[in-house]
Amino acid sequence: MQTVNVSARDRAPLPPFTSGEFETRIERARQAMHGARLDALLITTIPAFRYFTGYYPIIAESPARPWFFLLPLEAEPQAIIPAMGAGDMAAASWLTKIDTWSSPNPADEGVSLLVRHIEALPRRFGTIGMELGPETRLGMAAADFASLRAAIGSRAIADAAPLVQGLKTILSPAERARMQMAADIVAEAYAAVPSLYVEGMSEARMHRAFQAEVLKRGADYVRYLAIGSGPSGYDSICRGPVDRTIQPGDVLALDTGSVVDGYFCDYDRNFSIGTPAPEVEWAYATLHHTVDAGIAAACPGVTASSVWRAMAKVLAAAGVEPGSIGRMGHGLGMALTEPPSIHPDDETVLAEGMALAIEPGLFYPAGDGRDRLMVHEENIVLEDGGNRLITRRAPGEIVVI
Amino acid sequence: MQTVNVSARDRAPLPPFTSGEFETRIERARQAMHGARLDALLITTIPAFRYFTGYYPIIAESPARPWFFLLPLEAEPQAIIPAMGAGDMAAASWLTKIDTWSSPNPADEGVSLLVRHIEALPRRFGTIGMELGPETRLGMAAADFASLRAAIGSRAIADAAPLVQGLKTILSPAERARMQMAADIVAEAYAAVPSLYVEGMSEARMHRAFQAEVLKRGADYVRYLAIGSGPSGYDSICRGPVDRTIQPGDVLALDTGSVVDGYFCDYDRNFSIGTPAPEVEWAYATLHHTVDAGIAAACPGVTASSVWRAMAKVLAAAGVEPGSIGRMGHGLGMALTEPPSIHPDDETVLAEGMALAIEPGLFYPAGDGRDRLMVHEENIVLEDGGNRLITRRAPGEIVVI
Numbered sequence: 071m072q073t074v075n076v077s078a079r080d081r082a083p084l085p086p087f088t089s090g091e092f093e094t095r096i097e098r099a100r101q102a103m104h105g106a107r108l109d110a111l112l113i114t115t116i117p118a119f120r121y122f123t124g125y126y127p128i129i130a131e132s133p134a135r136p137w138f139f140l141l142p143l144e145a146e147p148q149a150i151i152p153a154m155g156a157g158d159m160a161a162a163s164w165l166t167k168i169d170t171w172s173s174p175n176p177a178d179e180g181v182s183l184l185v186r187h188i189e190a191l192p193r194r195f196g197t198i199g200m201e202l203g204p205e206t207r208l209g210m211a212a213a214d215f216a217s218l219r220a221a222i223g224s225r226a227i228a229d230a231a232p233l234v235q236g237l238k239t240i241l242s243p244a245e246r247a248r249m250q251m252a253a254d255i256v257a258e259a260y261a262a263v264p265s266l267y268v269e270g271m272s273e274a275r276m277h278r279a280f281q282a283e284v285l286k287r288g289a290d291y292v293r294y295l296a297i298g299s300g301p302s303g304y305d306s307i308c309r310g311p312v313d314r315t316i317q318p319g320d321v322l323a324l325d326t327g328s329v330v331d332g333y334f335c336d337y338d339r340n341f342s343i344g345t346p347a348p349e350v351e352w353a354y355a356t357l358h359h360t361v362d363a364g365i366a367a368a369c370p371g372v373t374a375s376s377v378w379r380a381m382a383k384v385l386a387a388a389g390v391e392p393g394s395i396g397r398m399g400h401g402l403g404m405a406l407t408e409p410p411s412i413h414p415d416d417e418t419v420l421a422e423g424m425a426l427a428i429e430p431g432l433f434y435p436a437g438d439g440r441d442r443l444m445v446h447e448e449n450i451v452l453e454d455g456g457n458r459l460i461t462r463r464a465p466g467e468i469v470v471i
Numbered sequence: 472m473q474t475v476n477v478s479a480r481d482r483a484p485l486p487p488f489t490s491g492e493f494e495t496r497i498e499r500a501r502q503a504m505h506g507a508r509l510d511a512l513l514i515t516t517i518p519a520f521r522y523f524t525g526y527y528p529i530i531a532e533s534p535a536r537p538w539f540f541l542l543p544l545e546a547e548p549q550a551i552i553p554a555m556g557a558g559d560m561a562a563a564s565w566l567t568k569i570d571t572w573s574s575p576n577p578a579d580e581g582v583s584l585l586v587r588h589i590e591a592l593p594r595r596f597g598t599i600g601m602e603l604g605p606e607t608r609l610g611m612a613a614a615d616f617a618s619l620r621a622a623i624g625s626r627a628i629a630d631a632a633p634l635v636q637g638l639k640t641i642l643s644p645a646e647r648a649r650m651q652m653a654a655d656i657v658a659e660a661y662a663a664v665p666s667l668y669v670e671g672m673s674e675a676r677m678h679r680a681f682q683a684e685v686l687k688r689g690a691d692y693v694r695y696l697a698i699g700s701g702p703s704g705y706d707s708i709c710r711g712p713v714d715r716t717i718q719p720g721d722v723l724a725l726d727t728g729s730v731v732d733g734y735f736c737d738y739d740r741n742f743s744i745g746t747p748a749p750e751v752e753w754a755y756a757t758l759h760h761t762v763d764a765g766i767a768a769a770c771p772g773v774t775a776s777s778v779w780r781a782m783a784k785v786l787a788a789a790g791v792e793p794g795s796i797g798r799m800g801h802g803l804g805m806a807l808t809e810p811p812s813i814h815p816d817d818e819t820v821l822a823e824g825m826a827l828a829i830e831p832g833l834f835y836p837a838g839d840g841r842d843r844l845m846v847h848e849e850n851i852v853l854e855d856g857g858n859r860l861i862t863r864r865a866p867g868e869i870v871v872i
Contacts, residue, residue, distance in 0.1 A: 286683045
């Protein structure tokens with residue numbers, strides 16, 4: 071049985087973000103804020119907080135304490151955070167203005183402090199932007215948001231979700247390098263799956279073993295790992311392990327969102343335990359061609375929907391209906407998924423610097439007459455008018471374990 | 472160098488939740504809803520969704536899709552979820568009513584479907600409860616919440632955060648068994664830390680190695696791992712790794728929130744790399760006594776603040792100020808932290824079945840004149856009028872590596 075050192079390996083150093091990196095982020099944000107007529111952006115979501123400040127408050131996994139970043143159009147940026155994080159944040163962030171309150175304090179969880187800072191802002195448009203719209207979750211209690219809104223009554227709060235998403239989904243070279251490293255580490259972990267497999271192992275055991283493998287090879291966190299297995303195919307690729315033993319004749323799929331220095335890769339791989347059934351080979355080959363078409367279609371200037379149509383065409387030619395999991399891919403960055411959706415209704419124009427997960431799926435009938443699902447996924451970044459694959463392309467035939 | 476099998480180990484089977492477990496949860500909820508005059512509870516947070524339905528939508532790591540559970544006072548419970556999850560949820564949950572929409576759909580992310588189900592509810596009090604208050608985050612976009620509120624205008628939405636927290640922080644024996652297993656697995660991983668340590672290793676490498684160790688020993692997820700290290704002590708125990716090498720003379724602390732079948736343990740351990748300085752031994756001994764006092768004080772019927780005062784007394788007798796990280800412990804359950812706070816202002820009366828993290832910290836001056844932080848943490852459940860330690864009590868003297 072294969073063994074490895076338990077102590078994880080070191081990974082190659084990443085180039086640190088320069089101060090210019092953050093200056094550019096703030097500058098781009100202010101340009102967009104000017105266009106949107108916002109006096110300030112108030113950030114409550116952790117990925118955007120990290121994007122602007124360079125600091126990741128890991129304790130935000132607990133819902134006890136919110137973390138705020140206030141970016142005025144015409145005054146100095148300001149973090150407003152729980153006191154316990156001030157020292158760490160001062161050491162890790164470029165920001166010099168950090169104000170704090172003793173948290174948790176359910177009676178006033180930073181709200182009065184926020185109000186004071188907002189009231190002190192230069193007033194030009196009378197509107198504050200926050201991430202309120204699709205694909206965001208407010209990073210403060212809803213009741214506190216209502217109190218905030220009431221307390222700054224003379225200023226409006228407008229949705230700035232598309233504005234923030236538009237900024238942070240255009241990745242700088244340094245950000246792409248982090249995503250590339252995440253993809254490389256996961257590629258090695260996928261290559262190790264045959265050695266992780268032990269006859270008679272449960273889905274749950276494989277699920278844990280694979281997470282450990284990704285970590286030991288150098289990822290900071292495994293934030294997401296879906297697993298599916300079943301005879302001649304699986305039923306779902308958005309679930310955790312169920313109570314079953316992985317068996318000869320199974321298709322096994324793993325799909326991970328793993329993180330290096332704040333940046334996600336998100337892609338899957340399929341394996342056959344023993345010789346695959348003909349329908350498995352057919353589904354695999356069909357999806358491999360579909361991914362090829364998706365990659366070929368994705369470049370700056372085209373719409374997300376056009377990438378969907380390029381893939382749908384290949385699937386239609388193979389006689390199957392596309393869109394089995396609601397969309398055939400999505401944006402990628404500091405959250406597991408970012409806009410846009412590769413969906414027939416998403417008319418977002420793709421832009422240089424975006425990263426995408428190309429992720430078609432299809433249902434196919436297995437020998438027992440019941441349908442199975444298969445999903446293929448690769449990650450690309452849009453560069454130089456085209457795109458660059460950051461995952462190591464899945465082989466043209468399913469890997470047999 | 473020590474080696475282990477890469478494929479993770481199997482863990483002892485957990486007793487499955489009986490259908491009675493969920494019937495009891497629903498029954499208790501409805502009693503509380505009746506008292507609070509609520510026609511229904513609308514759940515959007517993932518821990519509470521899992522608590523009521525028994526299903527964990529891992530894909531909720533992505534903010535693209537919300538997951539709703541509607542518990543009427545006088546009609547059948549109903550899940551309203553993205554179509555992609557319907558098959559999995561039907562297989563995993565006791566719920567029979569599952570309605571779906573094709574998601575992502577930014578134009579209508581389940582809102583009109585929610586409205587339809589809410590409009591169809593028997594009307595008795597005219598109010599719907601949602602988790603809006605302290606220590607919660609809305610599990611849908613804030614803009615969608617505003618649309619929902621407007622669309623069901625004739626019904627009020629009231630904060631039910633304390634109601635839901637009051638239910639899910641009283642753990643059944645089956646829930647406690649899961650938390651116990653999480654604590655046991657982490658105990659083994661802490662015992663392995665000396666064997667994970669390699670001379671010259673970075674904080675980041677230890678951080679990854681420890682996560683992998685917890686997973687291989689049987690935890691489903693490591694949702695939180697803080698690390699601190701420094702000569703004669705560390706500065707913070709709520710951060711991820713910084714760019715430094717762990718060195719002889721350091722104190723190293725790890726603090727993990729790791730999960731078995733949905734239940735968190737959350738506790739830390741301190742290590743000395745080589746012989747500890749006298750001030751380290753003093754801080755360690757002082758906190759060890761402080762934890763003893765906290766454990767001795769915690770039982771059903773007393774307030775959270777009284778547990779704080781019991782610990783503050785020991786710290787005061789040692790000449791140090793308590794409350795270094797805002798509180799000296801917290802509730803524990805299906806989120807990394809749950810109410811109450813062990814804080815002088817928290818008058819929550821502790822109850823049979825609650826789990827608590829007892830977590831005092833103190834600052835102490837090191838030889839260089841600068842202050843260092845140390846935090847000790849253990850987990851208990853309140854049982855039989857007293858409490859039971861579910862962690863393996865940290866030794867009375869710091870473990871030397």
